[in-house]
Amino acid sequence: SAVISQKPSRDICQRGTSLTIQCQVDSQVTMMFWYRQQPGQSLTLIATANQGSEATYESGFVIDKFPISRPNLTFSTLTVSNMSPEDSSIYLCSVEGWEGASSYNEQFFGPGTRLTVL
């Protein structure tokens, strides 16, 4: 599978601040996504990061709160803005569709960023 890295791996932040999470893939991929996994819960899709255009957000998530960039086919960022304790979660990027994948629609996940907001 593609090698996916995320930075930072974890952070503790004060409420009202913002954090930008980076996702880097070692090969070009068609699709990149951002998910959230709140404590004890399963994963919820935040948005699809579109290369060269605005991200596509799922219901309940808005651009002002979670701005996303995807400047090329190997990199994306997610910003968690004006954080509150309710934003404490693991944030994961995933990728789909790269040369050499056994199936084009299988998604693989980065290691996640564990965010705690005080």
Place this chain on the structure above:
Amino acid sequence: RKEVEQDPGPFNVPEGATVAFNCTYSNSASQSFFWYRQDCRKEPKLLMSVYSSGNEDGRFTAQLNRASQYISLLIRDSKLSDSATYLCVVTGSSGSARQLTFGSGTQLTVLP
């Protein structure tokens, strides 16, 4: 009704046992189906895709029944290293062909 439903468990089984997990999905238009495993404090990792004809990978067998909207995962000869949370995942459940919708996961502990 949840889009993807799983028995949360926990399933505690002895080493060597056979264990089966079930999953149902609500949208008959769902297109692709997967099982992921997630170890504690780690990211989900793709275990296997699930095809209509059923598929097997070593000790793991996955089945899909589109008529009943039901997916299963069978683990034979359980190992201690199989202890994890198993996530049933469906695409196309919420209108987007690529959107993964996750079940809440089934926790498995294999005991020595």
